[in-house]
Amino acid sequence: MLFLNNIWLIPLLPALGAAIMFFFGRKLQKSSVNAVCVGVVVLAFLMACGTVVQYNAWADGHHHRPFEKIIYTWLGSDTGHLNFVTQNGSQAAFQADAGFLLDPLSAIWLLFVTGVGMLIHIYSTGYMAHEGGYYRFFGYLNLFMFSMLTLILANNYVLLFVGWEGVGLCSYLLIGFYFQRKSASDAANKAFIVNRIGDAGFILGMFFIAWLCGSLRFVDVNAFAHAANHSPDTLKYIMAATLLLFVGACGKSAQLPLYVWLPDAMEGPTPVSALIHAATMVTAGVYMVARSNALFLLAPTSMEVVAIVGALTAIFAASIGLVQNDIKRVLAYSTVSQLGYMFLALGVGAFAAGVFHVFTHAFFKALLFLGAGSVIHAMSGEQDMRNMGALASKIPVTYRTMLIATLAIAGIPPFAGFFSKDEILWQTWTSEGGAYRILWGIGYITALMTAFYMFRLIYLTFYSKPRMSHEVEHHIHESPASMTMPLVVLAVMSLFAGFLGWPHSLGGSDRFARYLDPVFARGEARVLVEEGKSGQLAAGEKEEEHTSPTEYLLMFLSVGAAGVGWWMAGRSYSNADKGYTEPIAAAAPPVYKTLLNKYYVDEGYDYVFTGRRKIGNVRLGTMGLGEASSWFDTNVVDGAVNAAGWLTRASATLSSWWDKWIIDGIGVNGPAILARMLSYPARLFEAGLVQWYALVMTAGLVGFVFYYVYH
């Protein structure tokens, strides 16, 4: 129980590595950085192995319950400060802990995240050996491991979201690792912003769940979901909540329409693409939906949406990948496409199949990216496949491991991808409803495309004629052991990992799906049979006691599709020399142009959502809103201010006129003018002569005398 009780150490170790890099990394030697950062991840992997072993033993004696360990209460309290009223009117206290949950689902994720993460850390010591910012890179990688492990091991949605945001942050930091390049920093911004859009949906979904269930802990939410008798209103809200959660998953796991950040994310160093954008971060969305399977099963409409979006994404991205020339872009679109498969699986209720595909995909996609990194390293930084060719004999380890990975992703038995992809297609075909046959068809065509573009990659890179310049040709060398060893380990996993899910139809016991039964089976009761709508949703796993012949037929068809794709690629590219023509360009140039330009989706988003390009004279989107606001501010608000100013000046002019002409004119000057006018006649009496004064005096005197005498 040592490992299990100290499960909190698993995320903490990489966090410690990141902290050491943050504080002391600048002064450390590269070997010290290696020792610290790679060492903590190796330790985390070993701990993870021990933990899972102990969990399996523990679970056997505890009804296969999830193991929960709560470290402390992070949000909320028992004192009732954060009480709120849930949808059915009862009181609930909001509480989110820093707690860890281990059940088969998180155990699987834990193992491959730490395992593949460890291999990629080792690979990076070789790949990044000559790059600047070494300690920064490993610090960010460790921070990423910490966030991803928090996400996987969280026992409630809030802590999961903390990890979710953390991996988004690390994705931003790592994509923009070469931040002096504008394209890299733009790509980092794009990744973070598009992710954020999904996060808005996630948060709203969390609000709904909290309101419905009263708690955000997985055990509580599952208990709520498994309860019988949900009212139609509750089911509507659950549908809303699950759709919003899926929006979050679309952002993180690059589904339509929020996939646009993933191809641009190839600006980051190749180990970053391998770890984050192939094996771990992009699977977080799948993890979250799988974790919420109890809620999704209550909302058939949401599941249909998930399946349709997944299938459409798969074929959409595969079609773009057919014509891309950058080796990493092909792999990026391949990742989006394979993620579409995973969501298709989740959407038809085949949760275990989806998780199985995540598991196998992590190995072969990481291997493909690391191999591409090895090729780029050998080609002195060249990434364009038009300038490669005939590398097979020169970098044999890389070639052989990438070939194994390509066989795996194309779905050729007995490599890993065959089992997982075939299971998904089979589950889709047998779902109730004719529409699922269409989805199967979409998945089928995508499988053909996958084989085509992956073998195109192999032929253009490793076969065909050499198309590179002579100096590059001279420098081609196999990568050091630190890089080739992880390739070999991953190739072994790509070969053998599929055997864990060897299906019943071929005589196996499907141990992978059985291991996941406690997570996806509906506990004791198999409810929703009375729902009737989508019968296949009644169980997370189809009960196949007998295998119908259709399964063998479909299996044969999938292998056939892979083979046809391989053959078509071989026909077009195996002898490609300088200036080779793309078959699609020769057959239908407008189609080629559209695919090469990624269906102009980025441009479309620029027109509609960001507003970086104008439509005629009108700018839409965020920048359009900015322009409109600016126009409003300049014309309306400032116009009002100017009007107020004008009004003040006009009233001042009026006041001054009033003061000058009315007050001063009439009030002040009036009496003066009156006095002056009256003075004109009055002046006439003045002569200035003394004798006149004397006369007037005399007249007055006479008047007095007369008055005195005659009165």
Add this chain to the structure above:
Amino acid sequence: MLDISTLHYLVLGAALFLLGVIGVLTRRNVVIVLMSIELILNAVNLNLVAFSRYWQGIHGPSALHGQVFAIFVITDAAAEAAVGLGILIAFFRNKETVNVDEVHLLKW
């Protein structure tokens, strides 16, 4: 023969007064105006003395009030004449003329 009574003196005094006033009001020469003012004052003196005599006739020989006052008037006339002539000198220095109607600086 007619008895010369007080009335005759008063009439004479009034006539002299009237002449003096007319002289003040109508003569152009400043000196003549001053002389007329003297004439007025002397007319007043005559009045005063006449009334003093009248009063002596009624209240006895000690009713000399009029005559005393006439002495005052004479003194006053002398002083006034001096001042008047001073003004005349100043007047002449400024204006080079002794015609009163040429001093009308206060005329508008």
